[in-house]
Amino acid sequence: HRHLTGIEGLQPHEIMFLLDEAERWIMPNAEHAAPDKRLAGLTQINAFFENSTRTLLSFEIAGKRLGADVVNMHAAQSSVKKGETLIDTAMTLNAMRADVIVIRHMSSGAVRLIADKVDCPVLNAGDGRHEHPTQALLDALTIRRRRGAIAHQRVVICGDLLHSRVARSNILALTALAAEVRVCAPTTLMPPAIERMGVTAFTDFDAALEGADVVMMLRLQTERMSGGYVPSPREYRLRYGLTPERLARAKPDALVMHPGPMNRGIEIDSSVADHAERSAITEQVAMGVAVRMACLDVLTRRARGVEGWA
Ligand code: CP
Numbered sequence: 001h002r003h004l005t006g007i008e009g010l011q012p013h014e015i016m017f018l019l020d021e022a023e024r025w026i027m028p029n030a031e032h033a034a035p036d037k038r039l040a041g042l043t044q045i046n047a048f049f050e051n052s053t054r055t056l057l058s059f060e061i062a063g064k065r066l067g068a069d070v071v072n073m074h075a076a077q078s079s080v081k082k083g084e085t086l087i088d089t090a091m092t093l094n095a096m097r098a099d100v101i102v103i104r105h106m107s108s109g110a111v112r113l114i115a116d117k118v119d120c121p122v123l124n125a126g127d128g129r130h131e132h133p134t135q136a137l138l139d140a141l142t143i144r145r146r147r148g149a150i151a152h153q154r155v156v157i158c159g160d161l162l163h164s165r166v167a168r169s170n171i172l173a174l175t176a177l178a179a180e181v182r183v184c185a186p187t188t189l190m191p192p193a194i195e196r197m198g199v200t201a202f203t204d205f206d207a208a209l210e211g212a213d214v215v216m217m218l219r220l221q222t223e224r225m226s227g228g229y230v231p232s233p234r235e236y237r238l239r240y241g242l243t244p245e246r247l248a249r250a251k252p253d254a255l256v257m258h259p260g261p262m263n264r265g266i267e268i269d270s271s272v273a274d275h276a277e278r279s280a281i282t283e284q285v286a287m288g289v290a291v292r293m294a295c296l297d298v299l300t301r302r303a304r305g306v307e308g309w310a
Pocket of ligand 1: 052053126135260261
């Protein structure tokens with residue numbers, strides 16, 4: 001693979017290979033005394049056409065830890081605001097001889113479009129409702145470390161599935177790795193025919209939670225609901241919020257996850273999100289840096305004359 005535009009198309013052994021590669025970059029295992037600057041001399045451009053805290057910062061930190069020269073392009077301060085097209089923007093980045101480009105865009109498929117036009121590897125940092133592959137990898141790594149395995153874990157993904165690229169990428173990764181995936185949403189936020197992705201669909205959150213090993217909550221993405229049905233926060237919390245009472249239906253040691261940013265008091269209560277033993281939310285962020293270091297390393301191997309994918 002020249003690019004990482006999605007989990008779709010990756011074989012289970014390729015997903016596992018990326019998780020194994022990420023393990024070596026997890027602090028405090030990483031050898032900070034003798035830093036590994038394997039991306040020294042390479043230019044990494046992070047082109048973000050949509051807001052981000054975790055993904056942008058962790059890609060920046062990941063590139064810098066490996067010695068790359070990292071440049072961030074924020075669309076709000078770029079010539080995109082003057083009407084420059086996506087293709088022209090991509091050709092401009094290409095002409096600057098980037099060695100790797102990381103892109104977030106509000107349109108599904110925009111990252112693929114750019115990947116087809118440029119000469120260097122492209123990593124998808126989230127495109128519309130389509131995919132967020134590094135999020136799924138960091139979630140899979142978190143599950144594997146905290147639960148000891150991914151196969152046969154009962155993972156419940158609950159919330160705004162209709163607008164969620166995080167859910168799509170996670171479903172693709174977790175089903176490929178033989179987890180039992182349950183999805184739960186109100187019918188208005190459930191994508192049609194989602195069962196075809198190999199998951200079991202629920203509208204009753206209490207029923208979905210029975211025996212869960214992992215509960216992954218999604219943010220209500222009201223910014224993507226223009227013209228559609230927007231649930232009232234109070235009503236939503238009542239039926240789909242992860243409260244301590246509801247979490248009691250899952251296994252006693254079930255893991256709580258959320259990709260962030262969270263709507264506290266809507267899809268997740270603070271007492272659950274901040275639970276010392278159960279919540280893996282800050283660990284997910286830490287795994288994000290390790291996973292992005294691995295992806296930057298693996299995707300630039302061919303250009304550095306090193307053997308690439310497994
Ligand atoms: N999880 C995630 O993608 O967060 P950001 O939007 O802050 O990058």
